[in-house]
Amino acid sequence: xxxxxxxxxxxxxxxxxxxxxxxxxxxxxxxxxxxxxxxxxxxxxxxxxxxxxxxxxxxxxxxxxxxxxxxxxxxxxxxxxxxxxxxxxxxxxxxxxxxxxxxxxxxxxxxxxxxxxxxxxxxxxxxxxxxxxxxxxxxxxxxxxxxxxxxxxxxxxxxxxxxxxxxxxxxxxxxxxxxxxxx
Numbered sequence: 001x002x003x004x005x006x007x008x009x010x011x012x013x014x015x016x017x018x019x020x021x022x023x024x025x026x027x028x029x030x031x032x033x034x035x036x037x038x039x040x041x042x043x044x045x046x047x048x049x050x051x052x053x054x055x056x057x058x059x060x061x062x063x064x065x066x067x068x069x070x071x072x073x074x075x076x077x078x079x080x081x082x083x084x085x086x087x088x089x090x091x092x093x094x095x096x097x098x099x100x101x102x103x104x105x106x107x108x109x110x111x112x113x114x115x116x117x118x119x120x121x122x123x124x125x126x127x128x129x130x131x132x133x134x135x136x137x138x139x140x141x142x143x144x145x146x147x148x149x150x151x152x153x154x155x156x157x158x159x160x161x162x163x164x165x166x167x168x169x170x171x172x173x174x175x176x177x178x179x180x181x182x183x
Contacts (some may be wrong), residue, residue, distance in 0.1 A: 002058075002061065003058035003061045003168065004061075004171075004172065005054065005057070005134050005135070005136060005169055006019045007050075007051050007054050007134060008051060008054070008081060008112040008114050008115070008134045009050075009051060009112050010090055010112030011049070011050040011051075011108055011109075011110045011111075011112030011114040011134075012047040012050060012108065012112075013048055013049075013050050013053065013107055013108055013114070013115060014045075014046075014047060014048075014049070014106075014107045014108075014109075014110050015042040015043050015044045015045065015047070015048060015106035016044035016045070016050055016081075017078060017082075017103075017108075018039070018042055018053060018174075019042045019044065019081070020074055020077040020081050021034060021039075021053070021056070021074055021077075022034075022079040024104065028071060030056070030060070030109075033056050033059040033060065034056060036050065036056075036059070037052050037055045039052050039053060044151075047109060047110075050108070050110075050112065050114055050134060054134055057071070057135070057136055057139075063104050066180070070121070071103075071136045071138035071139040071141075071142060072141055072142035072145065073137050075138070075139040075140060075141060075142020075143040075144075075145070075146060076142040076143075076145055076146040076149070077142075078142075078143060078146065079143055079147050079149075079150055080146060080150070081147030082103060082163075084099075089123040092153070094121060094127070094145070095153065096150075096151040097119075097127055097148065097151055098121075098127065098151075099147065100119065100129065100143055100144070100147060101117040101118070104116065104117055104133070105175050107177070114133060114134065115131065115132045115133030115135075116128060116131075117130070117131050117133070118130040118131075122179070125181060125182045125183065126179065126180070126181045126182045127179070127181075128163075128177060128178070128179055128180075129144055129177070130175055130177050131169075131175060131178070132174060132175040132176075136149045136170070137162070137168050137169055137170045137176045138170075140176065140178065141160055141162075141178065144178050144180055145160050147180075148160065148182065154183065156179050156182050157182065157183045158180065158181065158182035158183075159179075159180070159181050159182070160180050161176060161179050161181075162176065162177070162178060162179075163176075163177035163178065163179060
């Protein structure tokens, strides 16, 4: 399968955010691809072309056997490793759950288009995430799952789901919509 997402020439990502590729639970399995594209030794305070990572993901799509699990795992690791300002700990729950947009903006720069997140509160315990980034849908799924796991009270049952009414970017759509619900 070819890589179904767009590239982002001129956009850069902060090394600290990108280093989650190494920290996820399947990191050893992806090192060859990281080396191939020159992103196997990242400095946390340096900036790297987003397209280098898009090339890594494109490699993963050539062998789709474990691609989804790699990407979800990377997304979760990014959230697990995110350093947040101390005031975030006392922020209201919904503010914590909508922080993906802020994290994305803080960790990207340059002249290219790294996309964006729009987060809408649909109900008391229902958020809708609309994304159009160059990153794979399954990685974004991992971000949202990671945010819910990190910030919802322990023991809370939650669900992350793709919107079945809108074609995902992976399916040729212009954006992907996710729903986070909890009880």
